[in-house]
Amino acid sequence: MSLVKPISIGPVIIDAPVILAPMTGVTDLPFRKMVKRYGAGLTVSEMIASQAMIRETRQSLQKAAWDPTEEPVSLQLAGCGPLEMAEAAKLNEQRGAAIIDINMGCPVKKVVNGDAGSALMRDLPLAAAILDATVKAVKLPVTLKMRMGWDHHSLNAPELARIAEDLGIHMITVHGRTRCQMYKGSADWSFVRKVKQATRLPVIVNGDINTLADARTALAQSGADGVMIGRGAYGKPWLLGQVIADLAGGGDRPAPSMDEQLALILEQYDAMQSLYGSVTGVNLARKHIGWYTKGLTGSAEFRNAVNQQDDPAVVIGMLREFYAPWLARAAA
DSSP states (O other): OOSOOOEEETTEEESSOEEEOOOTTTSOHHHHHHHHHHOOSEEEOOOEEHHHHHHTOHHHHHHHOOOGGGOSEEEEEEOSOHHHHHHHHHHHHHTTOSEEEEEEOOOOHHHHTTTOGGGGGGOHHHHHHHHHHHHHHOSSOEEEEEESOSSTTOOOHHHHHHHHHHTTOOEEEEESSOTTTTTOSOOOGGGHHHHHHHOSSOEEEESSOOSHHHHHHHHHHHOOSEEEESGGGTTOTTHHHHHHHHHTTOOOOOOOOHHHHHHHHHHHHHHHHHHHOHHHHHHHHHHHHHHHHTTSTTHHHHHHHHTTOOOHHHHHHHHHHHHHHHHHHHHO
16 A cells, blocks of 8 residues: 555655655755655755845755756745845746745744744744735745744744645645754654644655654654655655555666766766856865765765865766775676
8 A cells, every 4th residue: 555645745746755855955956856756746946045036046046946847846035024035936937946935944043143034933923924025926836834833832844834824825745843853853744744734735754764664653743745855865866656556556676776876976977067067066065975985984084085175087987996896796
């Protein structure tokens, strides 16, 4: 029996609601394309500041870049003003987005200090004004990502969910932590059930879903309609496809072979150089290389060495050399 059923986000049908979380500095276009290739019901862009989107800064345009293979495309916006959020949503509608996602969950101090992200859970009237303005500004479905609340004394996610439904939001994702927890402790998947009971909208559970067993348990505890996977996909863009196969009753889907993993890394590395240029591309790719190689024999020493290199050609050579023994073993 399948544990995943299609959900509707307005006119957009998501056949398997196993969704890649928006993660700043991680879920850029090259990484999202890898995840989509191996199977994901939906991918969401990195969080884009609404003011930067309006100014069309180079960074905001890089974050808003997408590929037809990703369709339907969900672009996430953050901001603290209804007018700027509405304008940024319009711009992304014009750029071909299928869904606008509003961030009310980011706990990072820089975002919160600007009264955006999870700070909005302390000001529900402002949160409501932002939701209302964004929904009215576009013909696209608008979704919302949030936390349980600001802290454990104000767990107001169910209340915000009811407000969001009344204002025309089409789907809600809940990270099972408060803002004050940041990423400490464990995500409370069972709390998400309270949000599910508060609204008729599709609800997605998020936080600490790193394995197939985690996905099953999160769904069981939350009663949610789907899962959103973030850090669990670091270095494993194939994880969402594995989760979909498992939840659909298809059993274990093996990870790609080592030669396929090397090809993936090299393809992603090249795409990052094309998107960002060699200097920024090399720097941003280092964490991905670390995640891909984590746990392999000699990976710590390799990461220390490769992180000292600024020449993309040298890095590619080092990657091929590092993976050579694994490929030889597989061939034998």
